[in-house]
Amino acid sequence: MSDENRRIATDMIYRLDDKPPAFQAFLAALQHMMAIFIGIITPPLIIGGALDLPPDLKAYIISMALFVSGIATFIQVKKIGPVGSGLLSIQGTSFTFLSLSIGIGLSVKAAGGTPEQALGTIFGVCIIASPVEMIFSRFIPFLKKIITPLVSGIVVTLIGMSLIKVGITDVGGGQWLLDNKPEFFGSGTNLLLAGIVLIIIVILNRSTNKWIRMSAVVIGLVVGYIIAAFMGLVNFNNISTMKFITAPIPFRFGFHISWGHVIPMALLYLITTVESIGDLTATSMISGEPIEGDKYFKRISGGVLGDGINSALAGVFNSFPNTTFSQNNGVIQMTGVASRYVGFWIAGLLVLFGLFPVVGGLFSVIPNSVLGGATIIMFGTVAASGIRIISSSIINRRGVLIMAISFGLGLGVAFVPQILSKAPSIVQQIFGSAITTGGLSAIFLNIVLPRSLSKQDLGHEPYEGEAAK
Structure with a gap:
């Protein structure tokens, strides 16, 4: 372990293999849920709206997105054989596939297909192309000179910087408000709610009490939620219309393939592989684990393989491709909890919310500005983690x-x-x-780019190993 990672490890309350008490693990899991819930349900919401799906189908694919994310998270955290990273790496519905999925669905409907056939085709193409990521994962251990800390750090930094746009949009009231009612975007009410949440999280995170520090994000969000409810900004009517329970049915919409979309889908799987490498590197870094060497590359290989298998599993259970969620790295940093056992709690909660959509509905009505107050700082820490990785080289x-x-x-x-x-x-x-x-x-x-060994390029006298390269 590098000196930098040792320093990070000492800042952790619970490291990777530590087992926190049940209540503390639940609190940490709840904060991860706060960070990822909207991200998981947003892609099916957008796709359902774009394809003009009836309410019952839209509700079903939202439930399946949560259910599959729970199963996928368990596989990723547990590490079953070569599958999974074994890190506290959370899986969720990927935004990378959003545009192509909508395109596939619209093309099926334009050809006279039903909404069910459109969904079955999207999921079929996702399943057919998913082996691309699985195959690529097997070559990662041989790419040590390509996937260096510099490269990984750049990707992680870009991930954080890209997410900041999402966070600041939520601070202003959310993308829907920006697109449809721009006069209300960035209103004093939204900025006030986001500011309250942000200030509470910062103050509580600086506490020396580990219970308070671990609960900083969830306390900030709950306080913001309550204030927003008293201001009449929380619409509970959406919860009352949801079904009490839903059941996962494999291939509910059949299995169809649009061969013209297979190659574009395969390319997107290659793209998400690069993103996953960055996410997993950030998770390893923040957890105080190695970001180079055989152990690191074995974890990356398992994580990317897990991404591919989980995406295929998602297609089977009527959901969209899964990938590692980078925002959870911010939660690990904020709470000081990197224990893999927290991942089992997260997986269980996701499955529960998938089976009982009414329970998950409580999360879905949190105002965007309240979420933004928490996510803006979390996403910023992801970018900071990338800079930290770059500085290690x-x-x-x-x-x-x-x-x-x-x-x-x-x-x-x-x-x-x-x-x-x-x-x-x-x-x-x-x-x-x-x-x-x-x-x-x-x-x-x-x-x-050629690797120069001059003193000016290296910033020091060439090491013996460098001179021999």
Whole structure:
């Protein structure tokens, strides 16, 4: 373990293999749930709306997204054979596949297909393409010179920076408000609620009492929730219309394939592999675990393999591809709890909410501004973790060049997405993400740029091992 990771480990209340008391583990799990719940249910909500699904189908795919995320999280945390990272790595519905999934569904409906056939085709294509990620996971141990801490750090930093846009949008009231009622976006009420939550979390997180520190996020959100309810900003009517229980039915919508969408879907699985490597590296770093060496690469391989298998499992149970959730790294950092046993609690809660949608409905009505007050600081810590990973390697002229180009291109497409407006739609889907463009740029440059051994480039006299390379 590096000196930096040892320092981080000492800042943890519970490390990876520690087993917290049940109530403390439940509190930590609850805070993870607060961070991921909206992220898990948002993709099926958006896809259901875009495909104009009837309310019962929309409710069902939302429930299945939660149910599958719970099963996938258990597999990832438990590590069954070679499958899973064994870290406190939470799985959830991936936003990467959102646009393509909508495109597949709309093409089926345009050809006269039913909503059920549209869903069955989306899930079928997801299943067929998922082996791409599984196969790629087997080659990760041989890519040590490509997936370096510098590359991983760049990807993690871009992940955090990309999420900050989501967090600040929630602070203002959420994307729906921004798109449909911009006059209310960023109102004093929304900023006040977000500010209250943020201040409470910061104050409680600085406490020396581990119980208070572990509960900082959930206390901040609960206080914000209660204040918003008294202000009449929480709509409980949505909960009363939900079914009490729903059952997972494999291949409920059949199994259909649109072969023209298989290759684009396969490319997206490669993209999410890069993102998962960054997420898992951040989790390992924050948990005080290695971010290089055989143990690290074995965990990354297992995690990426778990992503692929879990995405195939998601298709079987009528949900969309799963991936590791980066926002949970912020929760680990904030609570000081990196124990894998917390993951079992999270998995159980996700399955429970999937089977009993009314229970999960309590989370779904939390105002965006309340969530934003918590997520803005969590997402910021993800970006900070990426910077910390980068700083663990020697930054010479070559490293600076890789960072400059990767950040420039990655953030460039995020700030000015119109740069790709003349490109084919598949190019827009692949390179429209800051994480993808920046991450792939970092990998490519790390391969093609020569490694100089001059004193000026290294920043020190060449080590014996470096001189021999």
